[in-house]
Amino acid sequence: MHLAYPAVLSALLFCVGLYGVLARRNAILVLMSVELMLNAVNLNLVAFDVWLSRTARDTLHSGQALTLFTIAVAAAEIGIGLAIVLAVYRNRGTSDIDRLRDTAEGPDGPDGEHPDTPAAEKAEATA
Amino acid sequence: MSPVPAVSLAAAPHGFLSPTGVEIAFLLVGLVTFGAALVTVTTRQLVHAALWLVVALGGLAVEYLLLTAEFIAWVQVLIYVGSVVVLLLFGLMLTKAPIGRSPDADSGNRWAALAVAVAAAGALVWVVVDAFRATWIDLDGPAAGTTAVTGQSLFRHWVLPFEALSVLLLAALVGAIVLSRKAKADAEPNTGPTSDPNAGPVTATAPAATRTTPTATPGAPTATATTPAAPPGDQEGAR
Known part of the structure; x- marks a missing residue:
């Protein structure tokens, strides 16, 4: 198999995940896009591991070991990330990352959350 | 394409225009995976995004199988399709994401994000194709990624x-538990100024949960998109 097939697919999946991270507004959709990016990296690792195990007589299989580690770290990441999102949702009533700008320094100042709170409740009620 | 570099196997003549069966299968499954990933990041229905993510991750598992990495493929199916997507669906329902079409799923900077992603895709594909244009993976012979090989390298x-x-x-386990508990403990004294984010939605979703519970299939996370409408009430109660 040509090595370009998995490499190109991996690059395209990574860029799809990149678009999702940048363009999505719900925090859980952002986490899904992060999962896509991690999977793109996993595909790259597996493809290059299979290639190197034949070409360079590599018996270390670092690509597959790193893929397993990446999968485990991604599972831990999704657990922690969802716990954080749920904690934020309990405190704020929203998981919209565009509204979570407490640490932002902008023209609206640190009290920018006060006009947002009724809007969040309104969106929640319509949801 | 006649000068094959020494880094590749340089044994058999390969060609772009004569793809093997594995390459054709990889290409077809890759198209499905890529399309599912695109739908995942562009759909406006949040539950559909999670279910298309199942298709994308399952397609990647098939790609691992085609690359003879069978253990990775089954770990992918077990962990990603089995648990991560279920966690994501639980997260969507615990935050009471709208089941239907939500018009504000994409933020305002989606065109900038699209430009960045297209530029990154162009650069990455160009570099990767240019770098590995004369490199072939030899998939013949004993498989390079069987469970025995993976286990030996992993434990050696x-x-x-x-x-x-x-x-x-x-x-991570302890951290997730601590985050959940501490958030609940902190939410109690803050219910006054933040108008109690726990109380309202529970009563809002309780009738919906009781209405749709008989149609729910908790054991089938890959069911159609209409059935996961049930669990938020149950999960809210469990919390």
């Missing part, structure tokens, strides 16, 4: 990272 060379990974998983 990678034992210490493997153990460290178990510690990491334990830390």
Whole structure:
């Protein structure tokens, strides 16, 4: 198999995940896009591991070991990330990352959350 | 394409215009995976995004099988399709994401994001194709990624990272529990000024949960998109 097939697919999946991270507004959709990016990296690792195990007589299989580690770290990441999102949702009533700008320094100042709170409740009620 | 570099196997003549069966299968499954990933990041229905993510991750598992990495493929199916997507669906329902079409799923900077992603895709594909244009993976002979090979390399060379990974998983478990508990403890005194984010939605979703519970299939996370409408009430009660 040509090595370009998995490499190109991996690059395209990574860029799809990149678009999702940048363009999505719900925090859980952002986490899904992060999962896509991690999977793109996993595909790259597996493809290059299979290639190197034949070409360079590599018996270390670092690509597959790193893929397993990446999968485990991604599972831990999704657990922690969802716990954080749920904690934020309990405190704020929203998981919209565009509204979570407490640490932002902008023209609206640190009290920018006060006009947002009724809007969040309104969106929640319509949801 | 006649000068094959020494880094490749340089044994058999390969060609772009004569793809093997494995390449054709890889290409077809890759198209499905890529399309599912695109739908995942562009659909406006949040539950559909999670269910298309199942298709994308399952397609990647098939790609691992085509690359003879069978253990990775089954780990992918077990962990990603089995648990991560279920966690994501639980997260969507615990935050009471709208089941139907939500018009504000994409933020305002989606065109900038599209430009960045297209530029990154162009650059990456160009570089990767230019770098590996004369490189072939030899998939013949004994499989390079069977469970025996993976296990031997994992427990011969990678034992210490493997153990460290178990510690990491334990830390993640404890951290998730602590985050959940502490958030609940902090939410109690703050209910006055923030108008109690727990109380309202529970009463809002309780009739919906009781209405749709008989149609729910908790054991089938890959069911159609209409059935996961049930669990938020149950999960809210469990919390």
